[in-house]
Amino acid sequence: MDSSALADLAVSGQINCLCDQKFFSELAKEASDIAGCFSSRVRHLLNLHEHKIKRFITFVSQCFQNPQQATEQECRMLIEYVIMNALAIRKILKKYDKVHRSANGRKFKSKMLSEHIEVLQSPWLIELGAFSMFSEPNGGRNDEPLNPFSCDLSSTEPKMTLMLPDRVKLEYNLLCPICLELVFKPYALGCGHLFCKSCACSAASVLIFEGPKAARAGSKCPVCREAGVYGNAVHMIELSLLLKKHCKEYWKERAAEEGAEISRQTKMYWDMQSKYMIGY
Ligand SMILES: [Zn+2]
Ligand SMILES: [Zn+2]
Ligand SMILES: [Zn+2]
Known part of the structure; x- marks a missing residue:
């Protein structure tokens, strides 16, 4: 949320105290940091992936370990990271509304959507999901997470x-x-x-x-x-x-x-x- 949007909310009387303003502006910063960090890590990972495939094709005879493995592991970690953070923010907002008996938490959630800092709606998450499914063997092995x-x-x-x-x-x-x-x-x-x-x-x-x-x-x-x-x-x-x-x-x-x-x-x-x- 930018400061002008906050000011709008404040003028309309929806945000009453300074602590609210600080809370939501810090949460917005946090959310946009997460979204930014996430998209740059996915970009990096998928670039690496392309690079590794090329290397894999060139040096296939010398390859002892599947070069996909490291990338897939980081992919899992990123998916976990994104889910964990998104759920944490949701919990915080829910708790906020409960404690303050307000709807500002819910409003903030839709604000996050419209400002594209809701990481669960990031196209990079779809890219990551597609990547994680691409190499899955059909049916999926039981010992795989x-x-x-x-x-x-x-x-x-x-x-x-x-x-x-x-x-x-x-x-x-x-x-x-x-x-x-x-x-x-x-x-x-x-x-x-x-x-x-x-x-x-x-x-x-x-x-x-x-x-x-x-x-x-x-x-x-x-x-x-x-x-x-x-x-x-x-x-x-x-x-x-x-x-x-x-x-x-x-x-x-x-x-x-x-x-x-x-x-x-x-x-x-x-x-x-x-x-x-x-x-x-
Ligand atoms: Zn308050
Ligand atoms: Zn559109
Ligand atoms: Zn079309």
Whole structure:
């Protein structure tokens, strides 16, 4: 929560004492630190993962230990870290409301969502979940710690599910709100909404080969209408790998469609360019 939002709350009489103001501003700082630390650690881990796969392919004969192992272990640790912190903040807010007989804790929770510091809604958590499921053997061995992530891609509402230790289930919708199909080469916009790369591009009126990040700065999310969400869009590489692995036929179809669309756009682009040239 920024200070102006706090001031708004204070003016409207919802926050009465200074201790409340301090409490919520410190909690907001804590939450945004957690979200920031988490996303940079996931980025680092997944970069490392790509790097290790390349190394693994090159030096496969000299490899005695599975290079995946260390990464998977850190992946588990990060998932635990994020769940632990999120539950702690939830408990604190619940307790706060109980003690103060207020609804400010609950309000703060929705504030965290709208300001994208709720780490359980981070696209990086979805990436981490996808990564953790990718290497799982089918059925999962009994001696392996159970993965709190699971996914259901065959239904008409494809989703990824995260089971929290308190049995609360979080669901991440994997249906593209534009084409109403499973997200293909997904991007998460800054607001957290997921789209196919090609759908995000068409919504922002940019060409597919330019990518969603090429959108004008003020472009809005087609779902929640939040502006400026394309610049910090996250290319969901791990999710893409997982979906491709589980939906091979669908992926092939979409890849062919996208390929045709890209060449159509490219041709149009060069036709335009040459028209300008001739005009000049
Ligand atoms: Zn108080
Ligand atoms: Zn789509
Ligand atoms: Zn959105």
